[in-house]
Amino acid sequence: MTVSLPPRTADIKPEDLPEVKRFPFGTPVRELVKALTVAGGVIVEGMHSPELMKELEAEIRPLISNDSDWDGGFFPTETRRCSVLVGKSRIAAQVTLGDDLLWELSDAFLAEVNWYWYGDMKQWGKSSPQLNTCIAFSVNPCKEDQPLHRDDHCHHNNLKEIDTYPEDLQERETLLGYFFAVKKTTKENGATRFIPGSHLWGKDREPSDHLAYYAEMNPGDGFFMLGSCYHGGSKNTTKDEERLVVGVFTTKGYYRQEENQYLGVPMEMAKSFPTKWQKRLGYAISEPWCGHVDSADPILFLDPSLDDGNKDLFSKEALTPYRL
Known part of the structure; x- marks a missing residue:
């Protein structure tokens, strides 16, 4: 899809922007990838059961209640947060580190394969x-929107404006975002808003709220969004409803994580995770050797039994091209 935009953001009409599609859980990954390249965001319904979301809420409620007032402009004062959530909630770890759809989509946009002599x-x-991050957000009735922003400014991603998304999907993004609703999320109680198509915008184009789409979801639904999209939490205009969501971002294996997972997740908890979860947490080599510990894969730091001898960090497939 080719999108030709006016020079000024103020002259763009909402109807000029691509449609944000909703799919049932189980939709082929290739369809979700295509929808993301077109609109920058997509909603997948029924990612998790409402019952599991109630269990998650019970597990994280004390953590959210212990948060103090936010002193700054990025979040409304009424927002409560719990950061590095995978180190504090086993269910949160299960539905993020253990969610294969999240990681298949992350692979599509963030995994890289390169060759060298x-x-x-x-x-x-x-x-x-x-x-990259895993944070629970509780937004109570408030008067202010969170400013529209791109999370990829953390990695200094200086984007140029383009008309169509690159065929090489790994070329543009540093992040993939995933927000899932623990409780029903509506425009009125502060649903995440984002600008469809803003993943194609250059750094100099300013965001505008008149183009915002609100990611309304039932408990267990998920909203996937490219890190190059402008987005933000919204004001909660209800009298007594809470918007409770978990926001997750993944990033490339050779970038520094926004949340320091190694210090934030207790070592004993990290050791209790399945190996696949540990690697997704960051205990893995970004080949050929980025992130090693004493010239060995950092996974051995958690589980020495995986050691199969002192050797180069090149993978067994090092002489064979990978297939993403």
Whole structure:
């Protein structure tokens, strides 16, 4: 899809923007990927059961209640947060580190495979995505919107304006976002708003609220969004409703994580995770050797039994091109 926009954001009409699609859980990943390249965001209904969301709420409620007032302009004062959530809630870890759809979509936009010369041999290396942030947000009735922003400014992603999304999906993004509703999320109680199509915008184009789409969801629904999209939490105009969501971002394997997962997640809890979760948390080599510990894969720091000998960090597939 080609989008030709007026020079000024103020002259863009909402009807000029791409449609944000909603799909049932189980939709093929390729369809979700296509929808993301067109609109920058997509909603997947029924990602998790309402019953599991109630269990998650019970587990994180004390953590949210212990949060203090936010002193700044990025969140309304009425917002309560719980950061590094995978280190504080086993259910949160399960539905993020253990959610294969999240990581398949992350692979599509963030995994990278490159080759390089090692003497006269052509070596291959894959860098898989890792967790960037996992935060619970409780938004009570408030008067202020969160400012529209791009989370990828954390990684200094200086984007140029384009008309169509690159065929090489890994070329543009540093982040993939995933927000799932723990409780019913509506425009009135502060649903995440974002600008469809803003993943194609350049750095100089200013966001505007007149173009906002509100990601309304039932408990267990998920909203996926490219990190290059302008978005923000919204004001809660209800009298007594709470908007309770978990916001997750994944990032490239060779970038620094916005949340320091190694310090935020207790070591004993990290050791209790399945190996696949540990690697998604960041305990993995970004091939060929970014992130090693004493010239070894950091996964051995958590589980020494995985050690199969002192050797180069090149993968077994280092001489064979990967297939993403």
